[in-house]
Amino acid sequence: MTSYHTLIQRIKRKPVQAARHVVQAGFTLFMLYVGWQFYRFYLHFESMGIEPYVERPAAVEGFLPISALVAVKAWISTGYFDMIHPAGLVLLLFFVTSGIFLKKTFCSWMCPVGTISEGLGRLSQKLFRKTFEPPKWLQYVLYPLKYLLLLFFIKGILIDMPGFVALQFLDSPYNRVSDVKMMLFFIDMSRTALKIILVLILLSMFVKNFWCRFLCPYGAMIGLGSLFRITGIKREPSSCINCDNCTRVCPQGIKVSDQGCVFTPECTACMQCVEACPIPSTLEMTIARKKVNKWVAPAVFFTAFFGVVGLAKLLGIWETAMTYEEFRELVPFAKEIGH
Numbered sequence: 001m002t003s004y005h006t007l008i009q010r011i012k013r014k015p016v017q018a019a020r021h022v023v024q025a026g027f028t029l030f031m032l033y034v035g036w037q038f039y040r041f042y043l044h045f046e047s048m049g050i051e052p053y054v055e056r057p058a059a060v061e062g063f064l065p066i067s068a069l070v071a072v073k074a075w076i077s078t079g080y081f082d083m084i085h086p087a088g089l090v091l092l093l094f095f096v097t098s099g100i101f102l103k104k105t106f107c108s109w110m111c112p113v114g115t116i117s118e119g120l121g122r123l124s125q126k127l128f129r130k131t132f133e134p135p136k137w138l139q140y141v142l143y144p145l146k147y148l149l150l151l152f153f154i155k156g157i158l159i160d161m162p163g164f165v166a167l168q169f170l171d172s173p174y175n176r177v178s179d180v181k182m183m184l185f186f187i188d189m190s191r192t193a194l195k196i197i198l199v200l201i202l203l204s205m206f207v208k209n210f211w212c213r214f215l216c217p218y219g220a221m222i223g224l225g226s227l228f229r230i231t232g233i234k235r236e237p238s239s240c241i242n243c244d245n246c247t248r249v250c251p252q253g254i255k256v257s258d259q260g261c262v263f264t265p266e267c268t269a270c271m272q273c274v275e276a277c278p279i280p281s282t283l284e285m286t287i288a289r290k291k292v293n294k295w296v297a298p299a300v301f302f303t304a305f306f307g308v309v310g311l312a313k314l315l316g317i318w319e320t321a322m323t324y325e326e327f328r329e330l331v332p333f334a335k336e337i338g339h
Helices: 002-013 015-046 056-064 065-078 086-102 106-108 112-128 136-142 145-160 163-171 178-187 191-206 210-212 218-228 245-249 273-274 296-315 324-333
Strands: 230-234 283-287 290-292
Touching: 002 015, 015 056, 015 086, 015 106, 015 112, 015 191, 015 273, 015 296, 056 145, 056 178, 056 296, 065 086, 065 145, 065 163, 065 290, 086 106, 086 191, 086 218, 106 218, 106 324, 112 191, 136 191, 136 290, 145 218, 191 210, 210 290, 283 296
Parallel strands: none
Antiparallel strands: 230 283, 283 290
């Protein structure tokens, strides 16, 4: 009974965090379901029709950011909207645009990798009572890594790749089964890949949000929207008691207590700092320099997200244009198909 009352009090104290964790868990479970459905879709073709057919879930294309970036290049250069993996392109465009107005809300509310990373950090906190914060000099070395990775992809694809090459890639057998190849990578993982993932898991346990903070190029791309300085977390110095609660709870290691307004691309609009502040109205989200309720960012994000997905379905740019016959020809040989 005591633990129940403690839980209720915690939810009342931090309602946004309670909602965020429920949403994170829900989307992670949904993506596991998507993965399972896609595996069953693959098995149908891999077994030459022996296993029952299952509709391919378009949401799996959210895990194909490189293909989506090539599709952006083709769309900008030629006006061609990729219909091989259209959902991937729609999702990339939406998430990057959302970063301009709502910071990296995707990262703190929806991304399954971010959820797992955050969960590993909480597990470590329970087991070892603390997490390791890299020294300043090491953080300065680590922070640029994700931007260098992002620069590599932007230069290689958006800048250097000719439009006709982007079109050729999108129509290639490799791209047509890139979702299958991505799944097979995780099912039949090499020892090297497994070791790298295990290292990242360990690092995420001992360094808060290691992957998200230092290595994720997708999050880095979304975070660039913060450079427009439309959305921020404003601190009121006159009422601040310098308790540093905001800085301690920040999953990105931002020194919130030292800033007048947080505009950094690292901020994910998770609202942990806002709810950790003991003094009302000392930390608040601002959009276009106007203070808004702490529920605004997630409410607008998810309203826009479901609206965009619904519109994409109505416009016929959500489901792939690939036919059953094309899948039957390519999927069984996905392992052998190269660039």
